[in-house]
Amino acid sequence: MTAPRVRFAPSPTGYLHVGGARTALFNWLFARHTGGTFVLRIEDTDRERSTDAHTQVILDGLGWLGVEWDEGPFFQGEYGARHRADAERLLAEGKAYRCFCTREELDAQRARAEAAGGAFRYDRRCRRLGAPEIAARLESGTPFTIRFLLEDSEIAWEDAVHGRISFQGRDLDDFVILRSDGTAIYNLAVVSDDIAMRISHVIRGDDHISNTPKQIALYRALGHEPPIFAHVPMILGTDGKKLSKRHGATAVGDYQDEGILPAAMRNFLALLGWSPGGDREILAEDELVRLFTLEGIQKKPAVFDTTKLEWMNGQYLSALPAAELVPAVARELERMGIPATERDLAPVVDAVKARSRTLLEVAERVAVRLEPSRAQLDGKGEALIRKLGPAFSANLTRAADALEKLPGDSWTPDPILDTLKQVAETHALKLGDAMQPVRVALTGSTVSEPVNELLSVIDRAAALARLREVARRSATA
RNA sequence: GGCGCUAUCGUCUAGGGGACUAGGACGGGGCCCUCUCAAGGCCCAAACACGGGUUCGAAUCCCGUUAGCGCUACCA
Numbered sequence: 001m002t003a004p005r006v007r008f009a010p011s012p013t014g015y016l017h018v019g020g021a022r023t024a025l026f027n028w029l030f031a032r033h034t035g036g037t038f039v040l041r042i043e044d045t046d047r048e049r050s051t052d053a054h055t056q057v058i059l060d061g062l063g064w065l066g067v068e069w070d071e072g073p074f075f076q077g078e079y080g081a082r083h084r085a086d087a088e089r090l091l092a093e094g095k096a097y098r099c100f101c102t103r104e105e106l107d108a109q110r111a112r113a114e115a116a117g118g119a120f121r122y123d124r125r126c127r128r129l130g131a132p133e134i135a136a137r138l139e140s141g142t143p144f145t146i147r148f149l150l151e152d153s154e155i156a157w158e159d160a161v162h163g164r165i166s167f168q169g170r171d172l173d174d175f176v177i178l179r180s181d182g183t184a185i186y187n188l189a190v191v192s193d194d195i196a197m198r199i200s201h202v203i204r205g206d207d208h209i210s211n212t213p214k215q216i217a218l219y220r221a222l223g224h225e226p227p228i229f230a231h232v233p234m235i236l237g238t239d240g241k242k243l244s245k246r247h248g249a250t251a252v253g254d255y256q257d258e259g260i261l262p263a264a265m266r267n268f269l270a271l272l273g274w275s276p277g278g279d280r281e282i283l284a285e286d287e288l289v290r291l292f293t294l295e296g297i298q299k300k301p302a303v304f305d306t307t308k309l310e311w312m313n314g315q316y317l318s319a320l321p322a323a324e325l326v327p328a329v330a331r332e333l334e335r336m337g338i339p340a341t342e343r344d345l346a347p348v349v350d351a352v353k354a355r356s357r358t359l360l361e362v363a364e365r366v367a368v369r370l371e372p373s374r375a376q377l378d379g380k381g382e383a384l385i386r387k388l389g390p391a392f393s394a395n396l397t398r399a400a401d402a403l404e405k406l407p408g409d410s411w412t413p414d415p416i417l418d419t420l421k422q423v424a425e426t427h428a429l430k431l432g433d434a435m436q437p438v439r440v441a442l443t444g445s446t447v448s449e450p451v452n453e454l455l456s457v458i459d460r461a462a463a464l465a466r467l468r469e470v471a472r473r474s475a476t477a
Numbered sequence: 478g479g480c481g482c483u484a485u486c487g488u489c490u491a492g493g494g495g496a497c498u499a500g501g502a503c504g505g506g507g508c509c510c511u512c513u514c515a516a517g518g519c520c521c522a523a524a525c526a527c528g529g530g531u532u533c534g535a536a537u538c539c540c541g542u543u544a545g546c547g548c549u550a551c552c553a
Contacts, residue, residue, distance in 0.1 A: 043553065049552080116478095119479040165481075167481075172480085172549095173549095179551040186553050207546090208553095210549070233546095238487095272489070278491065281502055281503090301482095301483075301545085302489065305488050310503090311503055314516080315515085
């Protein structure tokens with residue numbers, strides 16, 4: 001058996017949505033798992049809505065996710081000649097026919113059918129046109145489309161995720177394959193391209209199930225065996241409706257901006273509508289590739305709920321090596337208008353590594369940088385706050401408030417610890433909770449993991465900034 | 478309306494006739510951790526849509542009902 005060839009074929013009419021991203025991911029995972037080839041094809045035939053900017057966003061999004069293609073990107077718009085040739089071949093072989101009906105006539109027929117409560121099916125009136133009549137219309141330059149002649153018989157296939165699915169030809173109608181301007185309609189273009197690119201497995205969204213019988217008919221009429229189809233379930237919003245813009249962030253770029261790590265996104269998306277079986281949740285890239293099979297794909301739609309994504313992101317964040325974390329944090333601070341470059345953060349890393357200075361010292365240094373930006377943190381810094389942890393949480397606030405009594409010049413660890421103990425007692429807090437935000441920074445305690453320490457320090461820095469403010473206030477008062 | 482797909486905790490899911498007192502994870506609630514953390518540990522609440530079959534036995538197989546979703550264009 002030859003290696004599979006799969007493709008992801010987005011249309012550049014919007015951003016890369018999580019649904020599309022997941023479809024791409026599944027195709028990529030399948031290709032990697034089977035040693036196959038992953039082809040990227042941009043379906044830009046809808047000239048009205050397609051833009052280069054959107055194409056770039058899609059390419060960037062896939063790159064960010066780590067989904068790299070083996071062939072392409074190909075642009076469907078470049079294959080118009082082949083599409084037309086296929087349509088004309090079908091016409092010549094009597095498998096398709098010219099339709100001279102105007103859009104208005106068709107709309108009227110459709111309206112009538114709907115008013116009568118029935119389904120609209122093209123009545124094939126143009127197929128009954130005699131040769132002289134056709135010649136006359138051609139002569140007069142009447143515009144026409146080419147319609148595919150769909151036989152009334154069962155069309156069924158063994159779907160890799162749903163099992164056998166079948167349609168009756170009589171429920172479908174003679175659909176248009178070539179517009180009057182000579183460009184191909186989606187169903188023809190896809191089949192023509194998938195044949196030309198020798199695609200063996202079509203892994204795409206559930207919403208294409210109803211297109212599949214038409215495409216299978218086209219494959220056969222064109223003299224080719226249809227590929228294996230795998231229709232993956234839709235992704236829904238939290239209200240159970242098809243995911244759309246009104247559900248908030250649905251483009252992968254949105255999550256990139258919120259500090260979601262690509263690995264976390266990839267892991268989360270892979271588990272949306274697919275499961276390796278068992279209890280595994282956190283799966284590295286190579287494990288995903290090793291475990292991925294079409295059989296593991298779910299039949300029912302999945303709700304896109306970012307709560308678990310955020311948890312998963314935390315898992316990946318804490319596992320990230322310091323070397324990768326520092327640039328990430330620096331970039332994030334920078335993006336928020338806080339002037340922290342990698343160079344600024346370097347002393348922090350050094351201190352943590354060397355343990356030569358107390359962490360308090362380090363923390364204060366960072367705090368200076370954070371302090372002037374607190375106003376910004378309140379507004380658009382939500383993502384960072386989440387990222388930097390619970391330094392802003394209620395227990396800190398309570399502890400800080402109680403610390404107001406502290407004299408301004410007693411910034412040594414021990415009195416603060418004592419105070420914290422009192423705070424805990426007074427407020428019926430657990431000591432651990434009360435001192436949690438400042439513990440490491442104040443005691444300069446040993447650390448087990450430099451990576452975690454770096455972020456802890458930044459946490460504490462923010463906490464310290466506040467504590468100092470409080471202390472200063474009470475000192476002057 | 479027609480056609481199609483789907484149906485396990487709020488969410489992601491495991492399960493594929495007896496191992497089910499239906500498991501895990503997120504989220505929620507509670508408790509523990511004074512060398513940290515976005516972490517960890519322990520406990521609790523929380524689901525097989527409904528009705529019929531088949532079978533000694535059904536979350537698992539079949540049929541129906543209901544509900545949700547998708548498609549129903551000279552869009553993709």
